[in-house]
Amino acid sequence: MKNQARFPEGFFWGGAIAASQAEGAWNIDGKGMSVADVAMYKPDIDIKDYVKQWHVGPEDIENAMNADDDAMFPKRRGIDFYHKYKEDIALFKELGFRTLRLSIAWTRIFPNGIEESPNEKGLQFYEDLFTELRKNDIEPLVTLSHYEMPLYLVNNYDGWVSREVVDMFVRYARVCFERYKGLVRYWLTFNEIDSVFRHPFTTVGVVEEKYSDKKEAETAIYQALHHQFVASALATRYCHQVIPGSQIGCMVTKTLTYPESCNPDDIILAQRDNRNNNVYTDVQVLGEYPRHLLQYFRKNKMDIRMEEGDEAILKQYTVDFISFSYYMSMVQSINAEQREKVGGNLITGVKNPYLPISDWGWQVDPKGLRVSLIDLYDRYRKPLWIVENGIGSFDKLEEDGTIIDDYRIDYFRSHFEEIANAIEEGVECMGYTSWACIDIVSASTSQMSKRYGFIYVDADDLGNGTYRRLRKKSFEWYKKVIKTNGSDL
């Protein structure tokens, strides 16, 4: 249906991927082992059990480091974007992308994170990749850390719990800014920095089993998070210094939480969860910890070491824009224990009876995206960029090579409608990059069969297939949306 342009001129339409889910080539050209290379495909675990699917314990690390084949480690092969990126960028160009969100794998630049000098082959790969994007008029939006930290730092430094990792990350970030300053203007620091409590190994390299109890593990995660906040602020500082005119954003998961009813007890719980979700943008956008979190540390006698000067760094080096992922909304209830559960409520598990759910139990809520945009904009008055949104599905490859993903067209149409509504209600939205624009390996379940793309990749969960790329039905639809700047949905 065609209507007048409801998206701003120059809106960054595009798609998103991540190095550790797309590139493959996990151990060539000098790349070191990352936390993603430990992630195993676990067919015997319920795909709706998000946390269990993503959990990594000491035995998993041991097993991965000694594995004699890669079949059960899908992120090691991704979709071979490392070798096929020119072909894929041609498809993104055909779609009319103005931008592509992608990440740099830290371990291609500093294999173990500790090296004095960077790995030239890794630097050259991304220089070629960003150059190819620019040749195709596609603006790179580059994430510095997207669940890809060096495994060496986990095994030898307790991950981000160690303060030294801040300097290692900042050195990595500065090398990237210096090398790519003529190619990349838009940057993101840490992907979904709030997800440290959902999967601490992948985000901050914390192995929970190493700690004697839950509180000690929680303290370690908050310590690691503090170091990431400082590293993010320092990266922001150097990005502006090295690349004049650059813009750098934070990246969070928006976990919008509804109260189940007008019962004040439900409201209080939902408010608490929404305030907790805001912590991550409060620190990176407002430049300070909210008092409720500092009080929480004091009340629970959690000794989070903050160095002299950290407070000033956080205050001075705040981000230019807020980027976020949005897949679902949550429900909070004083009676949560008695409620039906779904996989797609990352906080309480409570199912929303008004919303449909995906094959992985993720609640589909386009109006929640409009509410999230307005909430974030009203709180921070900073430009917003939706950098992840999409539907993972068991797409079917028909005999004639077509993939009829009308459900994906419906999903995006309803979400684009709500983004347009939010913009008409005053929200400043810079762009939208769908997750993932091409089928890649799922972050949480390591499945190839959890497909998000407009482009189908012929590979299964164990790496069997031709890896040829096929346009799904949604490909032509999204191409038209971009061409009409969102006026023809």
Ligand code: BGP
């Ligand atoms: C986000 C990650 C992405 C992406 C997405 C979809 O948490 O930032 O890397 O994977 O979720 O999740 P999944 O791949 O687990 O379906």
